[in-house]
Amino acid sequence: MKKYIYLILILFVGLSPILYSQYPDPLSFRSQALGGIIKDDLDLIYDPIELRFVDSLRLYTNLSNLTNYSERVFDNYADDEFLLGVSRQNPLYDKHWISALFRFTKERYSPEEQSEATNYYVGSDNLYHTRISTSQKYFTENLEDAYSFILNNSFLLNDITVGTRFGYGSWSYDDKTTNNNYGSSLGVGTYGFVRPSNYNYRSFNYSRDVFWLDSNYSYEKTTVTGDFNSTYENPSFHAVASVMKPMWNYEFRGELGLISIDNSFNRVDNYSGSYQRFNPNYANYKYDYSEQWNYDQTGEMTGSGFGIGLSIRRTFNKQSERKNDGYVSVGARMLFESYDYTDQQNRMFSSDETFYDGYGPMWDRQRKKWHNETMSDNGTGDANTFIFDTRFNIPLVDGVHFGLGGSYLIRSDERNTKYIGSIEYGEDFSVTDGLSNRADFVIDSTGRATADRTYKSAYEQFSIPVGIEYRFTENKKWALRFGTIFVYYNTTTDDIKQMTDSQPLIEKTTYGDGSTEVKAHNNYYTSTSSHYSSGSSWKIFTYGLGFDATDNLQIDVLGFFDLPGGTSFLDVDFFQNLRLSFVMKF
16 A cells, blocks of 8 residues: 555656656655655755755665665665665856766565475275375576666756756566466366466476386376466666746746657466376287477567656745745646557467277377467557646745645557467377278368457546645754645546458368368457446545754654554554655755
8 A cells, every 4th residue: 555655646746857767766755745745855856957956965875765665774674675866066067966866676586395295095905005106396486677777967057957867777577477377177188187287377397106006017197397487678768858947037947858668578388298197907008198388478569759848837935945935836748659569479289199008999099189379469559648737835834834736647548550360270180090091080270360459548647635744843853744645547448459351260171081171160250349447536645754853864754653553652563663764965
């Protein structure tokens, strides 16, 4: 729930600049506690214009708790991410301000579980007759790598402020769980049973041996292997140029931005299973069954986006620090994206069964089956985002600061692709009697369909944040903060698939005597259209406490009552669960 709250804050606070890196900019504890409507220095230094108004040097380390905001110092609880941010005025050129932020995380989770078991089973004579040995190993590896770097510059040219912002980030994730269901869950052939692998199953190795002690031989052997791997990658780049000029007691601001779009994933599943049955009491007895599943999917979305933003600000109550000014602002921002889209999937199955019962050729057979499906969904897409927001910050009586705002966001995305799907399956069956007749056959079946596909999605959001801060004590070093955010959103999705060509499933059977049969199945030339919509509203309350310990140290705490019921100020849990932020100022 806490991460959900901060996501809503990011959606509102992170509108300026309109473009940001893979990691959203960190939010100050002050801003979070006040519903995102009143800012602190941290929220200003990563804005290429506002950076100019932050004096002295600011240092943000891992003690600032700005990675996921839930780290607890007294409980030694951390998210294992490195963060370092700094901002200051150029000591060699007093009309230049600079800030930088670096974040890095690397997580690896690779557990392995292995077990072996041997069980003995008794017969009616209370003696052991059967031994069943099993061995299984499960292994997975979840590997996440992420980093981002942001560099801001702000220049004062006469009365014009010019700002630039550059950011680069990368996120990747690997895991070894399956994306589909594989294996014969009910058994195969005459006797065989191959252990299945269900969706989201870990990679594994499994073997089973059924040994008959009386006859001293293995009656059944089963071996199953599943090797699954998925990789997701999302490098990102953005560049923003901003300019602000004061005129007629107003500040007019404009900005242009570019972003990169580069999302890709690759999923590969390999599954194989085999079953063998033996009986040396019958000549040439043999039963072998094996099956193989292979699935791979490759998806990619690459392109770029162009953004533009305009805003006007009127400062009516100037304070000693920009973050505490009384002002009203109105802004609008637009982002236009264009991308290429690729989704390619292949799913293949094959099985091989051989059976000799030792009684002659009547039931002896060989059977092979295969089933292949391919799908491609390739094309282009465009997305447009429009944001309108307004802010109203008012310093009231001494020590009281009030903020009220609103934002409206609408985003539309339309993707037009060419959909191609094909299927091929068949069977090769022969009775091992040395003859070629109609008991032996080969089946080949093929089908294909193409369609023009249009995928549309729309997202609409309306937010109203309110915050109030009360500074108390004689020197006003303590601050009590309360905020709330009301959010309403609506989303719709339309997926339209218009068939342009369909080749019905054609099944061709060739018998051992040379005769053939061709069967055409029904042609399902069906266009489809689906529509989905949802909407919801909610309200979130936030709060926090701030303390300016010295001129060089700012301490903030967030949501300190977010504890299990019954916890009091005297409990150790109360202090261990405090989420603190320490920021250095020089």
